[in-house]
Amino acid sequence: MTAPGAPSIHASAVRVGDRAVLIRGPSGSGKSRLAFGLIVAGRAGQIPPVELIGDDRVFLEQRDGRLRVRPVPGLAGMIEVRGLGLRRVPAAPEAVVGLVVDLAAEDAARLPEAAALRMMLEGVELPRVPVGPGYDPLPLVVAALTTGDAIAPGTQLDDCRKDFGNHMSHTIVTE
Template identity: 65%
Template structure:
């Protein structure tokens, strides 16, 4: 990423209440699916309202000591729904990242050590959920958001 934050990364992001969730993982790992599942969970009242920030590519910048995620303008409000294609949905311009989800994470464990539940992004420590290949991410994210 350039210092100006002009470069984008391959990731998706949603805004849950006032917390941005950055969803990372290799192509085909389910980033778009998790983003849409979270939107549906928000609509069902399981968690606060969820709004798409960006799907497939997002920009990360540091502002006032916080990590901020923004969608890229050319994909604003677009999300891939496997089996339906690219769909349009309401979106937020940006959010402060309060959680990182790493899909297909090699270090995912049944009882992860505390250091696995944090990551460094642009020099900032952010809570993290590592999700192993083949495991459902949604229940882990819902548990994170609804338990202490």
């Protein structure tokens, strides 16, 4: 349980399967929109079932080497849907954070360095998805939840020819 009087943080969180996705970013960056998009993707079967933990304000607590997130009591089960206002949705009481998404991240890159995809938060190392300003975060987060690394981020293949439009592999490009 979070200590009485402990401050909440400005973030949203959803539980995807048995782990939480913690969504951070400045006001207006799309935290609620991403949380609701993940809920819809879960309902569509694109990712495991998703439940809201908290929208806009959540509590974090490091316990037993894991970072847990839970809602602020007055906001539990409510999410802002722009154009509709506050809406009620099924909510989870807490979950262990398994992924941090940083919206409007200054260090977002097309091929990020490995260090940008990990972070320390409250003494716990976590995977991270930095999303640049103006980019739709939903496909990136779904990819992070449903795929594994092919090669280390930022690694250039020895046979990569920079004169092609596609830099992934020369076998993809036809001359």
